[in-house]
Structures are given as structure tokens and as C-alpha cells.
Amino acid sequence: MALPLPTGLVPTEVAFLCEMEMVTIVPRQRLESITLLSGKTPALRPPHRAELPLWLALLLKKQRRANIVPPPWLLPASLQDLVNQETNIDPEAFSPPPPPPMRSDGYGAAHSYTQHSTNPADVVLAPPFLPSCTQGAPSGYLPYHWLEMAETLLAHAADDIPGAADARALLRDLQEVRAAKMRGSTRHLEGGGGVLNLRGVGAMELAESRGFVLGIVDGVRKLGASVEASRREEEEEEREGGGGGGDSDDEMEF
């Protein structure tokens, strides 16, 4: 009865999560609004575009009731820019994640999609609930679920994607470049510096190397446990003796 899976999302669970991302579709048939557990779907009226979660869009696509509009970042030109960004412009870090989406409030001011400061009861949104794979998403930025989204769309809706063959080849390049960066990031893990920022990494990339990366971090911690304990003791003594004047003293004192 208990879940036999290891801690941390496995790739199939990440794919499940990715299916909650919203995508834009062009319906081919009328379909009335359906009341689902997650709210009502928009009524579909061809040729008006609508935004639906990926799982529903795929269902409609398989039954030829709709075409999927690929997100702008999945077009070959955008992917080419991204490969360039990853290999030439910044060969060290991952390309940055998309900027937080903004929306208008109807009075001319723009608000961040992620924050509802007016109502603290609202949850702060994060992927997969940000519109990062719809028609309105910016090109040239890889969203959190980029790999799964691209794979799924190319597998089930390749005829809707212009330049699908090019996109496939470019995606493979991206995947390799970024996998090398992911492996390279372990160099920073050895030092045991406390925090490591992996800004821009994707969900599937994390799921793939989660065991490896976390294994290293935990292994280094266990090996260095006694060193760390004695360092903390020294710092503690220094603080008591020196009255907080120590140069390695970066913690607040009360």
C-alpha cells in the first residue's frame, strides 16, 4: 500500500505534471463547456483559439477535434537562438527561465501573474500552472517543463509544428549541451558550500540526475561531518571569545 518509489519525482511523474501545462489549441469542432473537477473548460467554437491543459489538448488532437498551436519557443528559429545562447554566449550556466508572465488589470497597469498581493489566500503560482507553453509565451526562453512538452508535442502533434524535423535535431543539441552542464555542476558540489543555484534547469533534467546530484551532496556531507562539526565548534568558541569580531563570522548574533 505504501508507495514503493524513491524520494523525489520520477520521470513518469514529471511527465504527468507536465500534462497540466496549458497549451493553445484551434478547435475543429464545436464543443460545449464541460464541468471538470478543476473548473469549467472554455466552450470551443472554431476557429477561435482556446487554452486547455495538455492532457485534454492531446485527447482532442487524437480524435482530430483540434489542432495544437506550438508554443513560440518550440519553433526552430527560437531553438536555434537557444542553442547559440547555451553554447556560445553562456557556456557555463543554463539559459535563463522565462520572465514571470504579466497580465493587465483592465486599468492600464500590469501585474505579475505569479503574485496576488491583494489576496494572501491565493497560492503563488508556479509551473505547471503558469502559461509558459501557450501561444502567448515568450520565445527564446525554455520553460520548466520544456523537454517533456517538446517530446510530447513532437510525438503526438508533429503535423502541427512547422519545421518539426529541424526542431527535433535542435532539441537533441540542446539536450546534450545542457546535460553536459548538469554533469559539470557537480564540480561545485564537491566544495560543500551550502547552497548551489541551478537557475534555468528543467524538470526532466532534474528528475534524470536527481539521484546522482543528491547522492553526491549527501555523500560529501557524511564524509565531511566530523570536519564540519569541529569547524562549527571553533566558530562557536571564536564567537564567545572574540565578541563577534571574527572575520569568518557571517551569522547574525543576538
Added chain:
Amino acid sequence: MDIDDILREVDPTFDFVPGETRDLQALTRAWVAERSAPELLDWPPDGLFERINDRIKQQIERVEEMTGDMDPKTNFALIVIQTELERFKYLVRSYLRARIAKIDKHTLHYLSSPALRARLSETEQAYATRHQALLHNHYLSSFLSSFPQSLQNLNDQAGNISMIDTPDLETAVFIRLLTDTLVEGRGTDSDGGMDGKIGDIVILRWSDAKPLVDSGRAEVI
């Protein structure tokens, strides 16, 4: 949906997210966090789970009513509804099973103090207590009873070493920052800190990440 929700729906200054969608977001976040965190997290407050269970029940009733109807148009709607229902049931089941796996692993630890007990829902508490009692009785009847009286407990603290296994709170986790905030983490050679930006994905120890996650400044991924 109450009057505030209706008012917000027509007010352009709010981006309206219906309660159902917000619940799905909250459930998804709880599931991901529970799957990735090394210890059991708090049972979601404000009746989130009861609400979702009620809705699933209602939806199942609706499906039962609709299956009598053989009109091809509603038939497709039925497929969509059932697909979504299965997705919801998977989420709920996986979430509960992930929690049971943690409870099973460290039952005595989660029953040992009122603060830890409060993390369990009522059903989970009943499950953990009964499960532990059954297990201990089984141990007693099969081998513990032949030990001296003083060695029959499962929660001895002799020599300042507790027998109760606890989850390793120093395990590293991945978190995503939901606001710009200072992130501090302890390391082997030095302690690190950085000015985190919204959307940053950071590896650090769970014990350092927990305050950020609890205050809603970050989420476990």
C-alpha cells in the same frame, strides 16, 4: 463559490482563478512536496483534502448518471470527465501513499511527540497507532517475550542513544524560490548565502530549506 468569488469574477482588477483550480494547484504542490521532502509534512489545513474528496465523489455520481445517456455528443464529454477523474484519483492516491510510506518507515518517531502527531490526519493517526500496536504485539509473541523485561521496549533511550529511527533532516533537496529572498545554507567547508531571485532553483539541506518552504517563499520540487 461564495459572494466574494462572484464579485471577484466580474472585477477586472482581479485575475480570477476559480476555487476548484486553486485547489488543484494546492493539491499538486502538496503532492510534489510530499514526494520530495525527506520527512512527513503537515496535513494540508483548511479542509483542502475533504473538499477534493467530496468533489471526486460528486463527479463519480455524475458519471454514473451520464453513462445511461448514449448520445454521442455527451459521450465525448463523458470520456473527458472520466480521464480527468482518473488523473485526480491518481494524485490523491499517490499523495496518500507517499505519506503512508513515510509513516511506515518512522512510525514511532511520528507518534513520539504531540507536535509530530499533529502532522498526521485523524485517519493516519489511527492507522499509525494500530499498525505499531500490531507490530509490537507480533514482536512480543514471537521473540521479545523471551528477553529480559528491561529489553522489551522499542523506544529505549539508554546511553543517550534513542532507539527510535528518525528521518535524516539534513538530506539535500531542490527548491524553487517563489519570491526574491535571501537563501542561507550550511555546508561542510563553509556556510553559504545568496540573494535568491524569483524562479531560482537551489540545492540545499532540507533543514535549511524548511523555513523558506513553510513561509511560502519557496516550494520543494
